[in-house]
Amino acid sequence: MPTSLPPLSEVLDLLPDAVCIVDESGRIQFVNATFERLLGHRLAAIKGHPLFDYVHPEDREATAHQARALMAGGGQRHFRNRYLHRDGQAVDLLWSAHWLPDRGVRIGVAREIGDMRRAERELEYRANHDPLTGLANRHRLQQALEDALQQAQARDGHVSLLFLDLDGFKDVNDRGGHEAGDRILCEVGRRLQTGLRQIDLVARMGGDEFVVLLPGCSAADATAVAAQLRGHLRAPCALDDGPLQLDASIGIASYPGDGATAEALVTRADAAMYALKRRR
Structure with a gap:
């Protein structure tokens, strides 16, 4: 055939x-x-x-x-x-x-x-987010801050940065261990995002330090936002042995008054936060 x-x-x-x-x-x-x-x-x-x-x-x-x-x-x-x-x-x-x-x-x-x-998206997510809280990490914050500054410089606008360090967080680990500390950090992350605009960004810098990026926000407006966030954080948190009262020291830096680069604003806000913590 x-x-x-x-x-x-x-x-x-x-x-x-x-x-x-x-x-x-x-x-x-x-x-x-x-x-x-x-x-x-x-x-x-x-x-x-x-x-x-x-x-x-x-x-x-x-x-x-x-x-x-x-x-x-x-x-x-x-x-x-x-x-x-x-x-x-x-x-x-x-x-x-x-x-x-x-x-x-x-x-x-x-x-x-x-x-x-899916694997690429997972790798991208991990590269830009804190693994514990799911918030933005330092790398993502740096990118977002540089973008916000570029837009503000082009439009003669404002950018503000809030640098937060939790007051009383050491008590969490002493009372409930690291697992309790992780739960509180995640709760803090959720509270910090409450009431913010969609364009705002909350990042975890590590430990109990957080940064809030406020594009288009003046120094005066940033002060009001900081007070609002402190109010959210001071609501009692639940631990196994009873409620925990948290607070935060918040340093503020704003473009253009406090610097024109991402590094300058982060450094200024960090210094302002530590100065406030020392006074307390």
Whole structure:
């Protein structure tokens, strides 16, 4: 019996990656079985439809730019975007695409990278957040403070920084141990975020020290915010052996009066906090 090759579509259906072929206007001409499985759309239902209809709305502009660049002889050979599954879920894909002008088609091969994207997001979160409280860490604060200063300098605005050190926190560890101390630090983090604006940022510097970044906030307004936060912190906290009364020493520094760099403001607010603590 003579050997005969199967149709190309049957071969493409065996691939673990999704394959999609669109015409010059971006309308779907072919997808393989993996594409159908990843996105839940059968070829018979979507053939002739614009491929961009299935791209995540937030990624359509960037995807269209990539397609135009590819057809003009440039663009990135590999790029990421998100598509929408038939059930509405976002699917992260890594594409390798090629434009065949003599045939008037664009071919894309995609691999699902959801696990990789989740791992990247987890690493990014860990790099920017305190592992105990979930608040921003020093690195994230530095970035946010530099951004706030840049905007304030461009608009002749203000930035204020509150540097907080808890008063009485040593009693927590003495009375309940480190586990109780961790619970109180998490509670303090939640209280500090109460009543702040969405653009404000609370960061844990380490130990029982916290910083609150107030973009667009003058020194006078920052003083009022500091008083409000002290009120939140002074509400009794519950320990196993009874209530605990906390307070905080809060140093304030504001741009432009107290410095024009992130380092200068942090140093000034830190010094103001320690000066207040010594007076107490």
